[in-house]
Amino acid sequence: xxxxxxxxxxxxxITLAIAYLPARSNDAGIMNAxxxxxxxxxxxxxxxxxxxxxxxxxxxxxxxxxPALANDPTLASREYMALTILKxxxxxxxxxxxxxxxxxxxxATLSEEQIAAVINYVRSHFGNNYTDKITxxxxxxxxxxxx
Amino acid sequence: MSASQRPAMSRRQLLTMIGLSxxxxxxxxxxxxxxxxxxxxxxxxxxxxxxxxxASVLVLGAGIAGMVAALELRNAGYRVQxxxxxxxxxxxxxxxxxxDKYQELGGEAxxxxxDEGLYINPGPWRLPYHHRGMLSYCKRLGVALEPFIQINANxxxxxxxxxxxxxxxxxxxxxDFHGHVAELLAKATRSNALDAEVSADDRALLxxxxxxxxALDKDFKYVKGAGSSDRRGFSKDPSGGLSARxxxxxxxxxxxxLKSGLWAGLPFxxxxxxxxxxxxxxxxxxxxxxxxxxxxxxxxRYNAKVIDIAQDERGVTATYVDAQTGANRQSAKADxxxxxxxxxxxxxxxxxxxxPMQKAIAAVSYCTSVKVGLQFKxxxxxxxxxxxGGVTYTDLPIGQISYPSSNYFSDGKGVLLGxxxxxxxxxxxxxxxxxxxxxxxxxxxxxxxxxxxxxxxDNGISVAWHRVPSALGCFALWSDALRAEHYDNLCQLDxxxxxxxxxxxxxxxxxxxxxxxxxxxISRLHRKALAAGAKA
Numbered sequence: 001x002x003x004x005x006x007x008x009x010x011x012x013x014i015t016l017a018i019a020y021l022p023a024r025s026n027d028a029g030i031m032n033a034x035x036x037x038x039x040x041x042x043x044x045x046x047x048x049x050x051x052x053x054x055x056x057x058x059x060x061x062x063x064x065x066x067p068a069l070a071n072d073p074t075l076a077s078r079e080y081m082a083l084t085i086l087k088x089x090x091x092x093x094x095x096x097x098x099x100x101x102x103x104x105x106x107x108a109t110l111s112e113e114q115i116a117a118v119i120n121y122v123r124s125h126f127g128n129n130y131t132d133k134i135t136x137x138x139x140x141x142x143x144x145x146x147x
Numbered sequence: 148m149s150a151s152q153r154p155a156m157s158r159r160q161l162l163t164m165i166g167l168s169x170x171x172x173x174x175x176x177x178x179x180x181x182x183x184x185x186x187x188x189x190x191x192x193x194x195x196x197x198x199x200x201x202a203s204v205l206v207l208g209a210g211i212a213g214m215v216a217a218l219e220l221r222n223a224g225y226r227v228q229x230x231x232x233x234x235x236x237x238x239x240x241x242x243x244x245x246x247d248k249y250q251e252l253g254g255e256a257x258x259x260x261x262d263e264g265l266y267i268n269p270g271p272w273r274l275p276y277h278h279r280g281m282l283s284y285c286k287r288l289g290v291a292l293e294p295f296i297q298i299n300a301n302x303x304x305x306x307x308x309x310x311x312x313x314x315x316x317x318x319x320x321x322x323d324f325h326g327h328v329a330e331l332l333a334k335a336t337r338s339n340a341l342d343a344e345v346s347a348d349d350r351a352l353l354x355x356x357x358x359x360x361x362a363l364d365k366d367f368k369y370v371k372g373a374g375s376s377d378r379r380g381f382s383k384d385p386s387g388g389l390s391a392r393x394x395x396x397x398x399x400x401x402x403x404x405l406k407s408g409l410w411a412g413l414p415f416x417x418x419x420x421x422x423x424x425x426x427x428x429x430x431x432x433x434x435x436x437x438x439x440x441x442x443x444x445x446x447x448r449y450n451a452k453v454i455d456i457a458q459d460e461r462g463v464t465a466t467y468v469d470a471q472t473g474a475n476r477q478s479a480k481a482d483x484x485x486x487x488x489x490x491x492x493x494x495x496x497x498x499x500x501x502x503p504m505q506k507a508i509a510a511v512s513y514c515t516s517v518k519v520g521l522q523f524k525x526x527x528x529x530x531x532x533x534x535x536g537g538v539t540y541t542d543l544p545i546g547q548i549s550y551p552s553s554n555y556f557s558d559g560k561g562v563l564l565g566x567x568x569x570x571x572x573x574x575x576x577x578x579x580x581x582x583x584x585x586x587x588x589x590x591x592x593x594x595x596x597x598x599x600x601x602x603x604x605d606n607g608i609s610v611a612w613h614r615v616p617s618a619l620g621c622f623a624l625w626s627d628a629l630r631a632e633h634y635d636n637l638c639q640l641d642x643x644x645x646x647x648x649x650x651x652x653x654x655x656x657x658x659x660x661x662x663x664x665x666x667x668x669i670s671r672l673h674r675k676a677l678a679a680g681a682k683a
Contacts, residue, residue, distance in 0.1 A: 051578030051579040051613050052252075054253045060252035060253050060614075062232075062252050063453075063616055063618075064495040066252070066619070091491040091512050091620060094512070101624045101625070101626045101629070102570060103570045103624060103655070104570065108515075
């Protein structure tokens with residue numbers, strides 16, 4: 001299978017995965033077969049990012065910590081956030097299709113459009129009030145620049 | 148390919164199924180061509196020799212790697228102390244039993260409400276026969292082992308999109324897939340299509356072998372009859388007396404079988420890490436960590452959260468605080484340090500090692516993984532479906548259902564592993580749910596395979612590894628490129644500090660990786676300590 005075809009397949013599966021959303025905000029879709037559009041930043045946050053960054057993006061602390069994204073001054077740079085999601089940063093896994101690492105099979109990835117959507121969502125919620133937006137094209141351009 | 152031709156499972160799902168079944172290095176071996184040793188590097192038993200007089204070692208983390216290191220270094224004469232974040236030993240070697248309490252990151256607390264003797268292992272749960280290090284320590288520490296049933300011909304392969312969602316017995320899928328492939332290959336052979344590849348002498352042997360392997364009839368056909376039913380099972384089993392006559396079962400057609408994608412579940416029964424005989428400790432995998440802890444006794448200081456690791460020309464100092472309160476700052480000092488703290492956490496602890504090791508520590512993220520344990524009012528999988536141990540694989544988000552490999556035929560309640568997933572988005576999604584919602588989802592999906600769930604479910608507990616406070620992830624997620632750049636730098640002795648754990652092995656997620664990593668690390672540490680002399 002070509003990379004392009006695999007990417008398309010991965011994208012389809014992610015679409016399947018993120019798409020189905022019952023009423024409750026954190027009652028995840030979990031790979032449901034229903035196919036819907038996927039570019040809702042809130043849904044992506046609640047079904048993927050929230051696993052570590054926690055409800056309300058408040059972060060958590062144990063033997064180590066997960067950074068809170070609420071009231072987060074580092075989010076001033078949407079590029080920083082995009083690169084972090086694309087390529088991963090320290091314990092945070094990469095979600096970019098070119099960078100994500102699978103264990104046995106293709107890994108979970110987010111499309112450039114989904115990455116842009118979740119960035120725009122987080123940067124305008126949880127006490128963050130950044131008004132500038134990032135687009136899928138911006139994310140794509142960053143992925144070309146960053147190696 | 149068109150939608151109608153597309154298998155009911157996507158390639159990704161098939162790979163997932165294989166990956167879930169392998170769970171391990173096997174897929175790495177298959178897909179990434181890593182340089183695996185043919186067997187564990189373990190040499191039984193390790194003989195370090197004698198420590199330099201007065202030499203001391205600080206071990207950080209009382210998981211399998213840390214406790215192997217501590218045990219062997221102590222036996223060699225080193226003064227050893229361990230610091231452990233949790234209030235128990237074992238690390239990811241861990242069993243949840245009735246009465247156990249567990250609070251995950253984010254604050255949600257669960258209490259396991261399983262009956263006496265029932266448990267789940269949130270982390271490792273099985274020991275391949277060739278993981279000689281783990282088996283050796285079990286024997287040395289008196290941990291009783293029993294067979295772990297990985298492969299059960301009467302368990303299911305299930306696709307929600309094939310056969311109307313009806314699960315198929317593994318034996319039937321396997322027999323039919325082999326039968327159809329054998330028939331096709333025999334047909335090609337007999338029509339001389341393979342004459343260029345198969346000599347005249349081999350041709351007859353090949354046909355004989357295909358006939359036997361695929362349960363083909365005298366005409367080299369795979370058909371309903373005694374031959375195929377002897378592999379896939381009967382629709383009415385043979386018995387005695389007047390009602391003795393068996394009824395043969397109907398094989399699944401080649402087309403339906405290929406289209407179902409269930410053949411993707413077959414290769415794992417042949418995978419090295421999954422082959423019989425596998426073992427499990429009687430009473431739960433946590434018995435191993437518990438046995439190490441008994442052996443090491445007061446050498447382990449619990450509830451110690453390491454916040455700084457510093458070395459100089461004279462020794463290593465770890466600063467730690469109370470894991471619960473963050474107060475009571477103390478320090479522990481030794482000549483040397485074996486650090487087994489997962490990289491997910493170590494990356495956040497200041498430690499003055501060289502740049503290459505720092506970069507290696509920061510380069511590796513940790514895989515997501517979720518397990519759900521479900522207690523049912525009775526062992527319906529045995530009583531109704533004659534499934535005794537083994538694993539059912541499914542394309543549903545729960546990934547698999549595993550049946551207990553002990554206490555068969557017992558009355559009373561039983562516990563299933565109701566979900567075991569990693570890596571894929573469903574694993575992130577399960578992690579994002581509350582513990583109770585994970586359990587509810589596992590019941591909801593599992594009921595599609597076992598309708599008895601609806602009436603027999605009793606209670607459940609779930610562990611999402613990214614939310615485990617002492618781990619922040621399940622295991623180190625290496626790629627070939629990351630290994631090439633960082634692996635050796637991670638494993639090198641840096642001054643007085645050496646790292647160990649599954650993250651410092653080519654056996655990610657397996658305890659054997661922790662054992663062999665620790666033994667390799669302490670061997671190198673010991674040589675350096677001897678070279679440094681008595682006054683370290």
